[in-house]
Amino acid sequence: MYSQGLIGADDKPVEDDAFIAAFQARIDAEEKIEPNDPMPEAYRKTLVRQIGQHAHSEIVGMLPEGNWITRAPTLRRKLALLAKVQDEGGHGLYLYSAAETLGVSREQMTEELLSGKAKYSSIFNYPTPTWADIGAIGWLVDGAAIMNQVPLCRCSFGPYARAMVRVCREESFHQRQGYELMMALAEGSDKQREMAQDALNRWWWPSLMMFGPHDSDSTNSDQSMQWKIKRFTNDELRQKFVDATVVQAEKIGLTIPDPDLKWNPEKNDGEGGYDFGPIDWDEFWRVVKGGGPMNRDRIAARKKAWDEGAWVREAANAFAEKQAQRADAATVAAE
């Protein structure tokens, strides 16, 4: 689903000026960087961290929605939700593979997620107590993810950009199924409408936080923009998201939970856009650092899956070894 503004990286180049200048010239010429090309160590490290966080987010992101698969109200909704969660697992795989081209191993990344060293998107540390949360996640969380991921298709690092092209193609149904679900609830009984509004109330602000800290507080933003890992700043993407989403809420009669939300004709160079209220960054940092309502559950669920899957990995390896031995024996016998 999702990539957050990179959390907590501030790598500065260590190579000599000529090397950095030559690299920057390639970036400025819109050349793509491929895994075997020379690159500053800080570029490589930033990407390992960002792609890793993105991959972890796809995987952990399966948990809040997985919570409702067995309780989806109709077969149609269940099929859609299953297909979506299945896609997210695939997104995790594409991204881990892209990170592996930079010389980091899958085992190492998994270990860093399970030990709590690696971060993932703060949004998945919120609970999904009602069915409307599934609508809100598709509409808002995948919506925010799409805003982030579309420009990443033009990221300067080839394998990441190509993974994003695949992801974005698959992502397009995620938001629609979520919005359709919200629409159905919003057009339903009073109780259903309340449920939809309640979900919007709980997911709105965390969705805005997905874009990461304000540009003025973002340590890594400038370097990432200069290296064309990112194409838009956190605040630019957040503004695009708000402008697109407010109308969608209005269309289905739901209210964005922000008393400061106001149309401002001056915004976006005179094209107009919405002003919105202050974001609670204390909450954001609390959740990123492990203090969200579901952080512990999410990691515990991943650890459980990893531990309980150990015998499957062992059995598969043992079987492969046995097959190889048999093949060897057969070759010897034939000679």
Next chain:
Amino acid sequence: MSIETTPLWEVFIRSRNGLNHKHVGSLHAADSNLAVQSARDVYTRREEGNSIWVVRSDQIIASDPDRSGENFEPAADKIYRHPSFYDIPDDVGHM
């Protein structure tokens, strides 16, 4: 007596940075070095690429054509995996 055969290699070329390596064909070569050199000579004489991958053909595991039905047909009726399956009014903007 059996005839000594030179191994077959599959060749993949990246036409420019940013794109995937794409399968372009195959060739025979005694080892990986010779395979890369031959691939350069055969497949990149007109600036077709800036990177070459070679893989021993016998190292490629292909799906069984006789099982195409069971492998690929199940995707055909999963129309809910496509955005057009969902009923969204046009005027909510791009989604």
